[in-house]
Amino acid sequence: MPVNFIPSLPEQLLPVKGVSLGITEAGIRKSGRKDLLVIALDDGANVAGIFTQNAFCAAPVAVAKEHLSNPDSRSSIRALAINTGNANAGTGKEGIAHARATCAELARLLSCASHQVLPFSTGVIMEPLPLEKIITGLPAAVADLKPDNWFAASQAIMTTDIVPKAVSKQISLDGMTVTVTGIAKGSGMIHPNMATMLSYIATDAALTQPLLEEIVRHAAAKSFNRITVDGDTSTNDAFILIGTGRAGNQAIVDKASPGFTALQDAVTEVAAWLAQAIVRDGEGATKFITIRIEGGRTPDECNQAAYAIARSPLVKTAFFASDPNLGRILAAIGYAGINGLDVNRLQLYLDDVLVAENGGRASGYREQDGQRVMKQSEITVRVVLDRGSASTTIWTCDLSYDYVKINADYRS
Amino acid sequence: MPVNFIPSLPEQLLPVKGVSLGITEAGIRKSGRKDLLVIALDDGANVAGIFTQNAFCAAPVAVAKEHLSNPDSRSSIRALAINTGNANAGTGKEGIAHARATCAELARLLSCASHQVLPFSTGVIMEPLPLEKIITGLPAAVADLKPDNWFAASQAIMTTDIVPKAVSKQISLDGMTVTVTGIAKGSGMIHPNMATMLSYIATDAALTQPLLEEIVRHAAAKSFNRITVDGDTSTNDAFILIGTGRAGNQAIVDKASPGFTALQDAVTEVAAWLAQAIVRDGEGATKFITIRIEGGRTPDECNQAAYAIARSPLVKTAFFASDPNLGRILAAIGYAGINGLDVNRLQLYLDDVLVAENGGRASGYREQDGQRVMKQSEITVRVVLDRGSASTTIWTCDLSYDYVKINADYRS
Numbered sequence: 001m002p003v004n005f006i007p008s009l010p011e012q013l014l015p016v017k018g019v020s021l022g023i024t025e026a027g028i029r030k031s032g033r034k035d036l037l038v039i040a041l042d043d044g045a046n047v048a049g050i051f052t053q054n055a056f057c058a059a060p061v062a063v064a065k066e067h068l069s070n071p072d073s074r075s076s077i078r079a080l081a082i083n084t085g086n087a088n089a090g091t092g093k094e095g096i097a098h099a100r101a102t103c104a105e106l107a108r109l110l111s112c113a114s115h116q117v118l119p120f121s122t123g124v125i126m127e128p129l130p131l132e133k134i135i136t137g138l139p140a141a142v143a144d145l146k147p148d149n150w151f152a153a154s155q156a157i158m159t160t161d162i163v164p165k166a167v168s169k170q171i172s173l174d175g176m177t178v179t180v181t182g183i184a185k186g187s188g189m190i191h192p193n194m195a196t197m198l199s200y201i202a203t204d205a206a207l208t209q210p211l212l213e214e215i216v217r218h219a220a221a222k223s224f225n226r227i228t229v230d231g232d233t234s235t236n237d238a239f240i241l242i243g244t245g246r247a248g249n250q251a252i253v254d255k256a257s258p259g260f261t262a263l264q265d266a267v268t269e270v271a272a273w274l275a276q277a278i279v280r281d282g283e284g285a286t287k288f289i290t291i292r293i294e295g296g297r298t299p300d301e302c303n304q305a306a307y308a309i310a311r312s313p314l315v316k317t318a319f320f321a322s323d324p325n326l327g328r329i330l331a332a333i334g335y336a337g338i339n340g341l342d343v344n345r346l347q348l349y350l351d352d353v354l355v356a357e358n359g360g361r362a363s364g365y366r367e368q369d370g371q372r373v374m375k376q377s378e379i380t381v382r383v384v385l386d387r388g389s390a391s392t393t394i395w396t397c398d399l400s401y402d403y404v405k406i407n408a409d410y411r412s
Numbered sequence: 413m414p415v416n417f418i419p420s421l422p423e424q425l426l427p428v429k430g431v432s433l434g435i436t437e438a439g440i441r442k443s444g445r446k447d448l449l450v451i452a453l454d455d456g457a458n459v460a461g462i463f464t465q466n467a468f469c470a471a472p473v474a475v476a477k478e479h480l481s482n483p484d485s486r487s488s489i490r491a492l493a494i495n496t497g498n499a500n501a502g503t504g505k506e507g508i509a510h511a512r513a514t515c516a517e518l519a520r521l522l523s524c525a526s527h528q529v530l531p532f533s534t535g536v537i538m539e540p541l542p543l544e545k546i547i548t549g550l551p552a553a554v555a556d557l558k559p560d561n562w563f564a565a566s567q568a569i570m571t572t573d574i575v576p577k578a579v580s581k582q583i584s585l586d587g588m589t590v591t592v593t594g595i596a597k598g599s600g601m602i603h604p605n606m607a608t609m610l611s612y613i614a615t616d617a618a619l620t621q622p623l624l625e626e627i628v629r630h631a632a633a634k635s636f637n638r639i640t641v642d643g644d645t646s647t648n649d650a651f652i653l654i655g656t657g658r659a660g661n662q663a664i665v666d667k668a669s670p671g672f673t674a675l676q677d678a679v680t681e682v683a684a685w686l687a688q689a690i691v692r693d694g695e696g697a698t699k700f701i702t703i704r705i706e707g708g709r710t711p712d713e714c715n716q717a718a719y720a721i722a723r724s725p726l727v728k729t730a731f732f733a734s735d736p737n738l739g740r741i742l743a744a745i746g747y748a749g750i751n752g753l754d755v756n757r758l759q760l761y762l763d764d765v766l767v768a769e770n771g772g773r774a775s776g777y778r779e780q781d782g783q784r785v786m787k788q789s790e791i792t793v794r795v796v797l798d799r800g801s802a803s804t805t806i807w808t809c810d811l812s813y814d815y816v817k818i819n820a821d822y823r824s
Contacts, residue, residue: 055753056746090742092756092772125739126773235743313725317816327537330502331647334468341467344504360504361538404729404813 002281003288003377003397007163008151014168014179015147017204018042018244022144023156026137028130029085029123034156036134038141039080039200040110045244047077047118048213050220052237059088059095059129060119061236063103067115075209078112080240082120082198083134084159084185089235090126098129105135109142122159122185122198122236154183157198161185165277171266173249173259178205180266184274186237196234197224199274205263206245207252214255215264216241223271226394227279241267279395284402287319290380290395297388301338305383306394308336316399319379324370326355333383342387349382350374415700415789415809417692419575420563426580426591427559429616430454430656434556435568438549440542441497441535446568448546450553451492451612452522457656459489459530460625462632464649471500471507471541472531473648475515479527487621490524492652494532494610495546496571496597501647502538510541517547521554534571534597534610534648566595569610573597577689583678585661585671590617592678596686598649608646609636611686617675618657619664626667627676628653635683638806639691653679691807696814699731702792702807709800713750717795718806720748728811731791736782738767745795754799761794762786 019041026036041047049068051061067073081102088095103117110117121129154166168181182201201219220239245251252259280288291309296302309315312332318325329348333341348356350373355365373379431453438448453459461480463473479485493514500507515529522529533541566578580593594613613631632651657663664671692700703721708714721727724744730737741760745753760768762785767777785791 054743054746055748055750056742056755087739090739090768090772092770095772124737125743126768127739128773235739235746313811313815320816325536327499327502327539327647330468331466331537334466334647336467338467343468356502356538358504360502360507361540399725399816401813401816403725404732404811404816 002163003285005163005277005280008166008168010151012168013150013166014170014181015150016179016181016202016244017246018045019202019242020145020147021149021153022141022146023149023152024137024140024144026083026133028083028133034152035084036137036141037082037153037156038106038138038145039082039153040145041078041242042244042246043078045077045242046075046207046209046212047240047242048209048216049118049238049240050216052234054235056090056235058121058236059091060099060121061238062096063099064118064120064238067118070115073115076116077118078116079106079110080118080120080200081106081138082157084122084157086121086123086127086129087125087196087236088121088129091128095129098131101131102134105138106142109138118240120198120236120238122157122196125235150181150183154185157183157185159185159196160283162281165274165281167270167273169266169270171262173205173247173262176248178203178247178249178263178266180270182270182274184278186278197237197239197278199224199239199271200242201240201267201270202242202244203263203267204244204247205252206247206249207243207260207263211252211255211260212241212243215267218264219268219271222268223275227275227396239271276395279397282397284400284405285397286377286400287398288378288395289319289397290378290393292380292382292391292393293385294382294391295385295388296390296392299390299392302385302390302392303394304336304338305333305385306392308332309381310394310396313399316396319374319398320400322371322374324350324367324374326350326370329381330356338385341385345386347384347386349384351376351380414575414693415697417575417689420578420580422563424580425562425578426582426593427562428591428593428614428656429658430457431614431654432557432559433561433565434553434558435561435564436549436552436556438495438545440495440545446564447496448549448553449494449565449568450518450550450557451494451565452557453490453654454656454658455490457489457654458487458619458621458624459652459654460621460628461650461652462628464646466647468502468647470533470648471503472511472533473650474508475511476530476532476650479530482527485527488528489530490528491518491522492530492532492612493518493550494569496569497535498533498539498541499535499537499648500533500541503540507541510543513543514546518550518554521550530652532610532648532650534569534608537647562593562595566597569595569597571597571608572695574693577686577693579682579685581678581682583674585617585659585674588660590615590659590661590675590678592682594682594686596690598690609649609651609690611636611651611683612654613652613679613682614654614656615675615679616656616659617664618659618661619655619672619675623664623667623672624653624655627679630676631680631683634680635687639687639808651683688807691809694809696812696817697809698789698812699810700790700807701731701809702790702805704792704794704803704805705797706794706803707797707800708802708804711802711804714797714802714804715806716748716750717745717797718804720744721793722806722808725811728808731786731810732812734783734786736762736779736786738762738782741793742768750797753797757798759796759798761796763792
């Protein structure tokens with residue numbers, strides 16, 4: 001089961017003015033599983049996105065980026081079509097044609113243009129997209145469109161996820177209530193630069209397209225780009241932020257305005273909650289690990305150290321075993337590639353327990369103190385490099401039998 | 413059990429003139445396990461080594477590098493002391509003192525100087541080395557010294573290894589028989605740049621110290637630096653090549669001589685056999701995977717692609733499951749960071765089966781062909797990048813339940 005994860009209840013998810021969602025079972029995945037989601041936007045919404053950096057990016061990613069790169073369509077997107085069960089990745093020209101056909105059919109149903117639709121897919125790679133099933137399923141998803149469908153939407157985008165991930169937050173701008181609601185999926189193939197991870201966050205706040213793009217980058221950097229489950233990055237990841245402008249606040253046009261900061265914080269909070277939820281629901285995860293690196297010369301070298309620890313199978317299995325075999329963390333820092341690292345200056349903490357300093361075990365460290373922390377389901381690893389003032393924080397999970405089981409069985 | 417691994421029999425391991433080996437149970441590891449090895453060299457041997465690049469390098473590595481960096485001692489090394497059960501890594505100044513004390517005691521027993529002894533350790537990190545046990549055990553190891561002890565030596569250096577790894581090869585130089593015999597250990601924490609891996613290869617060929625150093629670098633590049641089990645690199649790795657000069661061949665002094673090439677090939681063959689044996693005995697391995705990248709612009713980018721595939725937990729679990737979920741391989745190539753990669757030019761083969769081309773599934777590919785290859789215990793993944801003439805070959809294994817089990821249980 002996910003680590004200390006309290007899913008939102010359906011009634012805790014707040015509709016966002018100008019957004020409606022429709023779900024259906026198109027038969028792409030196993031029978032009995034909702035696998036097709038349509039998100040429809042009222043006229044006038046802005047949309048901004050961040051996509052996978054994998055060179056083998058999926059066909060829908062290529063098409064969605066193309067539609068968003070057009071300044072006209074970027075501010076006139078009317079719908080998103082999202083299927084699970086098939087990633088439409090590694091599918092060549094036919095895959096592109098399938099993604100375009102999906103857009104065209106949804107555009108026909110909603111009476112808009114194809115370039116006003118964004119396609120998304122997640123699931124198995126290198127299998128042809130079952131286009132007919134999607135075309136056949138779209139009318140039912142459109143018929144289901146309603147504003148309070150966020151919980152069902154969060155269920156419809158699940159693949160190996162155990163729990164649906166969705167959360168809402170409200171703030172006040174100009175005396176008007178502004179809502180931010182988001183959903184996400186993804187529990188394996190998670191790594192910075194967007195691993196098989198899909199997230200859709202919508203707000204009814206009014207703000208300009210450039211500021212929406214600013215917020216999506218900021219929020220991604222503080223959330224989805226700070227998590228790793230297994231180090232793999234996927235072909236299909238996307239994080240989409242929608243601003244419908246229907247809340248009635250005075251449109252935010254200035255980055256220096258208090259409204260901008262408040263909205264950016266709210267979106268970032270929702271994104272970080274969803275990102276952490278993905279790690280808590282990491283494939284086979286039994287522990288939630290926060291890795292904090294301090295005192296680095298640059299943020300880059302802090303990230304190098306943090307991800308070396310977070311990606312090490314030896315470190316991850318030690319967490320799974322609750323074994324304070326903490327030399328494995330030192331070894332990971334040692335091969336992180338930090339130029340001129342003086343291991344004698346470094347300090348390693350497990351929560352509040354000083355484990356290592358002066359190039360070895362700390363004099364006051366007792367195995368039972370390490371054991372106590374390792375038994376927890378939430379653990380913070382803190383490394384002080386003592387060579388600068390940069391820092392970073394990332395989140396990961398342990399590596400368990402079940403990770404292997406889930407990924408060995410995924411297609412069967 | 414190891415993948416298609418046929419261990420050498422004790423009688424297949426040939427003594428190397430000028431080398432004797434002694435083993436004992438010093439009580440560092442579990443009771444009943446040999447854990448201390450002494451390799452003694454007759455006067456006049458040359459020794460060359462390659463060591464871990466981990467910034468957290470272990471105390472014995474620091475001391476061995478120091479002793480080998482001295483031109484006088486480099487050609488007068490008389491003994492190597494190797495213990496398992498404790499890595500003496502992350503042990504600060506005390507660890508250095510312990511490594512030096514080990515050298516001093518063995519030097520005393522063999523009537524040589526401390527700087528003529530090289531120390532090595534492997535096992536748990538960040539635990540104090542039980543120096544007393546080593547000091548107490550050394551006389552028994554010295555008393556056991558004999559030339560035909562290679563098989564017992566290969567057993568004494570095992571940690572999580574299932575099988576001992578040792579092999580011999582003979583060639584003829586100047587009508588004289590020259591022997592190359594080597595042992596190795598290491599089955600987890602294996603990655604290029606020497607991961608918890610120890611290997612000792614000795615030859616009785618006569619050659620100069622600079623040529624010995626040339627051969628150790630060449631052999632490492634074609635063997636131990638081409639394997640990965642779990643991507644972790646260790647604090648303690650070392651690959652040592654000994655040339656005793658007792659075979660009676662005319663000393664090799666020229667890199668251009670046929671004798672040099674023949675000897676280099678023989679040493680490289682022994683090293684490659686040992687490196688592949690480490691992967692075949694990879695922790696929990698059920699498959700032996702060769703990854704070949706061709707048509708790259710540079711060897712570096714070929715290695716990037718090869719290691720991205722070899723390190724991907726998703727790819728490795730698919731091999732474990734015999735599941736031709738080959739999109740995972742494409743995804744790994746996609747995030748390998750190859751600049752300007754055109755995925756539409758790339759071809760992916762599984763043994764002789766063309767799986768992907770033109771950015772997607774190959775037109776003639778049938779799932780059952782992929783399935784047939786994936787069921788084998790030896791599989792070659794071949795990727796043609798079609799953008800240059802560089803290539804690389806590396807070896808790895810799959811990721812199984814047992815990898816997690818072994819590493820979660822290691823200390824218990």
